[in-house]
Amino acid sequence: MRNENITFGEAVNVFVDGTPLQAHRGQTIAAALYASGRRILRRTRVNGKPRGLYCAMGICFDCVVKVDGETERACMRQVEDGMQVTLLDPLTKPEPKA
Amino acid sequence: MSFARETDVAVIGAGPAGLSAALAAAQAGARVTVIDEYPQAGGQFYKQLAGGFRVIDRARLPGDYTKGDTLLARVRGAGIEILNEALVWGSFEPGVLSVRHRRATGTIRFRNTVVATGAYERAAAFPGWDLPGVMTPGGAQTLVKSQQVLPGKRIVLAGSGPFLLPVAATLIGAGANITAIYEATTPLEWAKHAPRLWGHWARMNEAVRYRGTIAKAGVPIRFGRIVVRAEGAESLERVVLMACDKRGRAVPGTEHIEEADTLCAGYGFVPAVQLTRMMGCAHSYESGKGGWVPTHSDDMETSVIGVFVAGEVAGIGGAHAAMAEGTLAGLMAAQRLGHTVADADVSAARRNRSRHRTFARLVADVFALKPDIDEIITDETLVCRCEEVSAGAIRAAALSWGANVNFIKGVTRCGMGYCQGRVCGSLVETLTARTLGVPAGAVDSFHVRAPLKPVTVKELAAFHPPIPDIQHLKDIHGPHHP
Numbered sequence: 001m002r003n004e005n006i007t008f009g010e011a012v013n014v015f016v017d018g019t020p021l022q023a024h025r026g027q028t029i030a031a032a033l034y035a036s037g038r039r040i041l042r043r044t045r046v047n048g049k050p051r052g053l054y055c056a057m058g059i060c061f062d063c064v065v066k067v068d069g070e071t072e073r074a075c076m077r078q079v080e081d082g083m084q085v086t087l088l089d090p091l092t093k094p095e096p097k098a
Numbered sequence: 099m100s101f102a103r104e105t106d107v108a109v110i111g112a113g114p115a116g117l118s119a120a121l122a123a124a125q126a127g128a129r130v131t132v133i134d135e136y137p138q139a140g141g142q143f144y145k146q147l148a149g150g151f152r153v154i155d156r157a158r159l160p161g162d163y164t165k166g167d168t169l170l171a172r173v174r175g176a177g178i179e180i181l182n183e184a185l186v187w188g189s190f191e192p193g194v195l196s197v198r199h200r201r202a203t204g205t206i207r208f209r210n211t212v213v214a215t216g217a218y219e220r221a222a223a224f225p226g227w228d229l230p231g232v233m234t235p236g237g238a239q240t241l242v243k244s245q246q247v248l249p250g251k252r253i254v255l256a257g258s259g260p261f262l263l264p265v266a267a268t269l270i271g272a273g274a275n276i277t278a279i280y281e282a283t284t285p286l287e288w289a290k291h292a293p294r295l296w297g298h299w300a301r302m303n304e305a306v307r308y309r310g311t312i313a314k315a316g317v318p319i320r321f322g323r324i325v326v327r328a329e330g331a332e333s334l335e336r337v338v339l340m341a342c343d344k345r346g347r348a349v350p351g352t353e354h355i356e357e358a359d360t361l362c363a364g365y366g367f368v369p370a371v372q373l374t375r376m377m378g379c380a381h382s383y384e385s386g387k388g389g390w391v392p393t394h395s396d397d398m399e400t401s402v403i404g405v406f407v408a409g410e411v412a413g414i415g416g417a418h419a420a421m422a423e424g425t426l427a428g429l430m431a432a433q434r435l436g437h438t439v440a441d442a443d444v445s446a447a448r449r450n451r452s453r454h455r456t457f458a459r460l461v462a463d464v465f466a467l468k469p470d471i472d473e474i475i476t477d478e479t480l481v482c483r484c485e486e487v488s489a490g491a492i493r494a495a496a497l498s499w500g501a502n503v504n505f506i507k508g509v510t511r512c513g514m515g516y517c518q519g520r521v522c523g524s525l526v527e528t529l530t531a532r533t534l535g536v537p538a539g540a541v542d543s544f545h546v547r548a549p550l551k552p553v554t555v556k557e558l559a560a561f562h563p564p565i566p567d568i569q570h571l572k573d574i575h576g577p578h579h580p
Contacts, residue, residue: 003272005158006246009150026150031245039230039333039359041248046486050332052230053249054483054521056237057142058135059218060517062228062483070554075237078137078148 002013012081015039023079028064030056030074041074042088100561101204105131105179107431108195108208110186110373113141114166114417115409115477118424119431122447123212124176126432126439131206132173132180133197135551139173139180140166141216142236143417145243160271162264163243165211170422188548189377193404196561198288198553203561210404210431213374214424217367217388217410221521222257223489225327225479227363231334235265235362242272249274250360254337256280256325259366259465263308272314277356279312280339282365283465284321287344294460301418301457308507324348325363326474337361346468365467367414368524376544377405386462387413389524390543396448398427406431415458422450459486472528481529482522492526496533501541503530516552519544 009025014032023032030053033041040050046077054062056075063074066086074085107123109116112134124130132139138146144166153159156167173180181199188196195206219234226232231250235257238249253269253276255262266279295302312319325336326348341352367388371381374392379400381390391413398406406427409420426447429439475481477490491510499505503526506512512526513519519526523544531541 003246005154006147006150007154008246024150026148027245031241031247034241034249035247038196041230044486049228049486051228051483052232053233053237053241053550055219055234056240057218059517060483060521064516071552077241078150090532 012079012082012083014079014081014085016085017087018084025079027079028075029065029067029072029077029079029083029085032079033074043091046092048089048091099202101199101202103131103204104207106209106435107131107428108133108206108211109214109428110134110195110211111141111214111216111409111411112136112139112180112182113214113216113409113420114143114169115210115411115424115427116141117144117169117418118421119177119212119214119406119408119428120171120180120424121176121346122167122425122439123179123261123432124428126429126437128432128435128437130176130178131208132178133184133186133195133206134180134182135185137182138324139170139182141239142240143420144170145240147246148244151246158283160268162268183456185553186373187551187553189373189473190548192377192402196285196548198551201557203553203557210406210434211401212398212408212424212427212431213377213392213405213411214408214420214427215370215373215411217369217414220365220368220467220518220524222325222363222365223479223525224325224474225476225483226329226334228483229328229330229331229334230332230478231359232328232361232363235262235267235364238360239265239268239364239378242268242274246272248272249362250358251275252277252358253360253362254278254280254325254356254358255362256282256323256337256339257362257364257366258282258467259364260305260461261364261366263305263312265362267311267315270317272312276317277358279317280323280325281319281321282324282342282346282468282471284344285564287322288464291460291464298457298460315472324471324474326353328361334359334361335380342468342471344468346471347473351437365471366465367410368520369411369413370520371411372518372520372546372550374400374405374407374411376548376550378402379405379407384413385466386459387415388462389527389538397430398423399430404431404434413455413458414462415455416461419451419454419458422447422454428450453561472532473526474523475529481525482510482512482515482519484517484521485511487512487522487530492529493533496530500537501530501534503542504545506530507544513544518547518550519537 408423
C-alpha cells in the first residue's frame with residue numbers, strides 16, 4: 001500500500017539469510033518482510049511448522065528471528081542498514097551463534 | 099550499562115490511561131516518569147506512524163491518526179519524563195521497578211505508581227490458527243497504521259466484539275480487500291440489552307460511522323457465524339465457517355468456505371496483569387472485565403498501598419474509560435504525595451469513569467463469549483503456540499491434575515515458552531474449567547515469573563542491584579540471618 005500523504009523513511013539494506021532486502025528506516029523487520037511478500041517468518045522447534053506474524057505488537061513472540069546473533073521479535077525491532085537477519089528453521093539449519 | 103533513577107510517580111504504559119495519569123499527576127505538581135515499551139508514546143489506541151515515516155499534510159490523515167495528538171501535545175508540554183523502548187521486567191521490592199531501557203538495565207525507585215499496562219487480544223483458537231496468515235485484528239491494524247503494510251490480499255475478519263469495526267475501517271481506508279466480517283453474536287441476541295444504550299450517543303455514533311465506512315466499501319457483516327477451521331499447505335488458503343447457536347455451538351450443515359490469504363480473528367481483550375501480579379496486588383475474576391483483574395478502591399488504588407491501576411489492566415473498558423481512570427489515578431497518586439488537587443477535577447474524573455464503565459459493562463454483556471465456543475477446539479488443535487502443546491494434552495492434564503493450571507503447565511509445558519502464557523493463558527483457563535465442569539473463576543491463572551519481558555543475560559550481568567543492608571535484615575529476621 002502507498003498513501004501519497006505519507007513518505008517512507010530513507011532506504012536501508014538488510015540481509016535476510018544472506019540475501020539483500022531493501023527496507024525503509026522506521027520499518028520493523030516483520031513489516032519489511034511482509035512488504036516484500038514473505039509471510040513465513042520461521043519454522044517451529046518441535047514440529048517444524050511454518051509461522052508468520054500473529055499479534056504484531058510484541059506479545060506472542062511467534063515472529064522471533066535472530067538479529068546479528070540475538071533473538072529479537074521481528075515485529076518490534078526496526079531495520080538498520082547492514083543488519084543480518086537469520087530466520088529460524090531448527091530442522092534444516094542450526095541456530096546461529098551470537 | 100546500568101542506571102538507578104528516582105521519581106515521585108512512575109507510570110507504566112503510555113496509552114490513553116498512562117498518559118492521562120501522567121498528565122494529571124504532573125499538573126498537580128508531581129515529578130512523573132512514564133515507562134513505555136514502544137518507540138513512540140500513544141499505546142495501541144493512539145498508535146503512531148513509526149519513526150522514519152513522514153506525513154506531508156497531517157490534517158489529511160485519517161482521524162484515527164490524529165485523535166491522540168491533543169493528549170500527546172499536552173503531555174509533551176507538561177515536563178513529564180518519558181522513557182521509550184523501556185520495559186519493566188520485574189519488581190522485587192516495594193517501590194522499586196527493574197527496568198530495561200534500550201540496552202541498559204537498572205532500577206527506578208518511585209513513591210507511587212500507576213500501572214497502565216493495558217491489554218492484549220483474547221486468542222481465538224481453532225484448527226489451523228497457527229498458520230501464517232492467521233493473525234489478530236489488532237495485529238493487522240498495527241501493521242497498517244504504524245507500518246503502512248497490508249497484511250494480505252484477501253482478508254476475512256472474524257470473532258466477536260466492537261473492535262472488529264474500527265479494524266475493518268482502518269483496513270478499508272488503506273485499500274484492503276475484505277471479503278466479509280463474521281461476528282459470532284447476532285442483533286437478535288443483543289435486543290434485550292437495547293434499552294441500556296440510552297444516553298451513550300457518542301459511542302453509538304462511532305459505531306454508526308464505522309458501519310457506514312464498511313457498508314460503503316460493500317463489505318458484508320454476517321452475524322451468528324464462527325470460524326471452525328483455517329486451512330492451507332504452508333500458509334492460509336481457506337477459512338471454513340459455520341453458523342452457531344446462542345451457546346456458540348456450530349450448526350451442522352451450515353459449513354461454507356472463504357478463499358483468503360489472511361484471517362484476522364479475535365474475541366476481544368485480556369487485561370495485562372503480569373506486573374500487578376508480581377507486585378502482589380490482590381486479583382479477582384470478573385468475566386465482564388475480561389478475566390482476572392486487580393481489585394481496586396474507588397480511587398483506583400490496588401490492595402498494595404501506593405500502587406494504582408487505570409485503564410484496560412483494571413478491566414476491559416475502552417479508551418474513554420481508560421482516560422477517565424488515568425486522570426483519577428494520577429490525581430490521587432499526586433494527592434497522596436501531598437500535592438493539592440481540585441475536588442472538582444476528582445469528581446469530574448469519577449463521573450466520567452462511572453459513565454464509561456457503565457457502557458463497558460453493556461458492551462461486555464452484548465459480546466460475552468458464548469459458553470460453548472471452545473467446542474470447535476479439537477484435541478489436535480494447538481493451544482500453546484510457543485511449546486506446541488495441543489488441546490488434547492491440556493484436557494488430559496486437567497482430568498489428572500484438576501483446576502490448577504500451574505500443575506497443567508508443569509506437566510505439559512503450556513505457557514512456558516517465550517510469550518510466558520500471554521497467548522494461551524486464557525485458553526488454558528477456559529479449557530480446564532470446561533473439562534472439569536467448573537466456572538471460569540474457579541480455575542487459577544499462570545503464576546508470573548521474572549523477567550516479565552525479555553532482557554539479555556549480558557544486560558543482567560551489567561545490572562548492579564543495591565547491596566542489601568545486612569544490619570537491617572538482621573533487625574528484621576534476627577541475628578542468625580546469613
